[in-house]
Amino acid sequence: MPAGKTAKNNVTKKAVAKTPLHGKTDWFTHDRFGMFIHWGLYALPARHEWIKQKERITDEDYRKYFEHFDPDLYDPKQWARMARETGMKYFVITTKHHEGFCLWDTKYTDYKITNTPCGKDLLKPMVKAFRDEGLKVGFYHSLIDWHHPEFPVDKFHPMYEDKAYRKTGAGRDVRKYARYLHNQVRELLSGFGKIDYIFFDFSYPGSDGKGRDDWNSKDLIKLCRRLQPDILINDRLDMLDVPGGWDLCTPEQFMVRRPYMIDGKEVPWETCQTFSGSWGYHREESTWKSVKQLLYLLIDTVSKNGNLLLNVGPTARGTFDERAEARMTGVGEWMKYHSRSIYGCGAAPADMRCPEDCRLTYNPKTRRLYVHVLNWPIKHLHLDGFAGRLKYAQMLNDASEVKIYETHLPDSCWGSEEDKSKKTAILELPTAKPDTAVVVIELFMK
Numbered sequence: 001m002p003a004g005k006t007a008k009n010n011v012t013k014k015a016v017a018k019t020p021l022h023g024k025t026d027w028f029t030h031d032r033f034g035m036f037i038h039w040g041l042y043a044l045p046a047r048h049e050w051i052k053q054k055e056r057i058t059d060e061d062y063r064k065y066f067e068h069f070d071p072d073l074y075d076p077k078q079w080a081r082m083a084r085e086t087g088m089k090y091f092v093i094t095t096k097h098h099e100g101f102c103l104w105d106t107k108y109t110d111y112k113i114t115n116t117p118c119g120k121d122l123l124k125p126m127v128k129a130f131r132d133e134g135l136k137v138g139f140y141h142s143l144i145d146w147h148h149p150e151f152p153v154d155k156f157h158p159m160y161e162d163k164a165y166r167k168t169g170a171g172r173d174v175r176k177y178a179r180y181l182h183n184q185v186r187e188l189l190s191g192f193g194k195i196d197y198i199f200f201d202f203s204y205p206g207s208d209g210k211g212r213d214d215w216n217s218k219d220l221i222k223l224c225r226r227l228q229p230d231i232l233i234n235d236r237l238d239m240l241d242v243p244g245g246w247d248l249c250t251p252e253q254f255m256v257r258r259p260y261m262i263d264g265k266e267v268p269w270e271t272c273q274t275f276s277g278s279w280g281y282h283r284e285e286s287t288w289k290s291v292k293q294l295l296y297l298l299i300d301t302v303s304k305n306g307n308l309l310l311n312v313g314p315t316a317r318g319t320f321d322e323r324a325e326a327r328m329t330g331v332g333e334w335m336k337y338h339s340r341s342i343y344g345c346g347a348a349p350a351d352m353r354c355p356e357d358c359r360l361t362y363n364p365k366t367r368r369l370y371v372h373v374l375n376w377p378i379k380h381l382h383l384d385g386f387a388g389r390l391k392y393a394q395m396l397n398d399a400s401e402v403k404i405y406e407t408h409l410p411d412s413c414w415g416s417e418e419d420k421s422k423k424t425a426i427l428e429l430p431t432a433k434p435d436t437a438v439v440v441i442e443l444f445m446k
């Protein structure tokens with residue numbers, strides 16, 4: 001032990017000197033599309049990951065899920081392959097959700113995977129499998145913990161309404177819990193190789209809430225950056241006003257209307273979204289989004305400089321259910337031919353006007369503009385303001401030429417006086433929409 005301790009201290013001292021203030025966002029803003037995975041004991045009740053809280057389930061009653069967690073069909077290589085084939089470039093796995101259950105063989109609690117009938121660490125092989133498929137690695141880690149004996153019985157706690165329980169829990173010390181939290185984060189960020197992203201969830205400062213002082217967010221961030229200097233940290237540690245307190249914003253289940261701004265400055269952002277409404281596996285949810293809706297979400301997000309983190313909640317057998325698979329296959333089929341309009345792309349420059357019923361993405365390196373046609377027009381797609389600027393146009397799915405016309409149109413066709421005097425560019429499209437969920441036209445700029 002002493003020898004190990006000395007070595008570790010040396011490493012720490014060295015690292016402190018160059019602990020950066022921010023993580024590296026270049027891969028993140030390039031990759032644009034990731035897979036979120038919510039997997040824990042809540043996969044067994046199969047009716048939302050907040051089930052313990054929603055149904056006010058006691059620790060004792062919740063125990064049955066711990067005693068029956070045995071994902072016998074778990075094949076992380078298959079998950080990773082599917083993620084890659086869907087076009088996802090990184091993944092974020094719930095190491096621990098609010099229920100407090102840990103997916104890895106942590107030394108800080110017994111409430112972990114190795115003590116369930118499953119009996120083995122699920123996180124290690126998952127990280128390896130996804131890395132082997134070329135995906136970047138992210139950990140979601142819950143700040144909230146409804147199992148830890150020192151986590152206060154606050155307004156979100158499952159036992160909050162039980163007055164007697166609250167009374168016995170009155171002496172709980174959040175500082176002790178914070179030590180546990182920091183210890184586990186240290187374990188996660190030192191035992192699994194390079195971790196590219198950590199997604200903490202979540203703070204709710206204010207009356208009976210939790211925030212930066214409870215988690216000791218400042219030191220937690222320092223710890224993360226010291227152990228993993230490039231790591232990206234999300235914005236849920238209640239540190240938005242602190243330099244270095246976050247690297248990206250994470251609007252949840254929300255379509256933003258324009259590139260995300262904080263204090264008047266654009267920032268990297270990622271929206272996390274479910275296939276239906278629940279993050280954990282939900283057997284009976286019926287609000288599943290279609291492939292077309294999911295593509296729209298992805299395209300719209302990238303057109304506003306954002307990332308999409310699309311969630312799957314695996315079953316307690318260890319599989320992605322067929323509804324998730326069908327959607328991933330559909331998105332993957334589109335991505336196979338269209339990922340060029342997603343990776344490395346972002347919002348189009350302001351002087352490139354978006355045509356009607358379309359979304360634009362732009363790759364500044366290749367200087368190609370991608371027109372995503374959401375509603376197939378009859379023959380003509382008007383590109384106002386593009387006359388004289390286009391070199392070539394093609395369908396992205398099959399590289400077939402799209403003819404460009406540049407012309408003055410009769411007065412009756414024009415919207416504004418200003419436009420009247422100028423030439424416009426028109427793309428001539430086939431009458432029948434090509435057989436792909438969202439057609440993309442690739443424009444080579446002069």
Ligand code: GLC
Nearest residue numbers: 038049050201202252272279
């Ligand atoms: C929320 C929820 C949670 C989910 C998460 C994803 O904060 O509490 O269940 O894991 O968002 O962003």
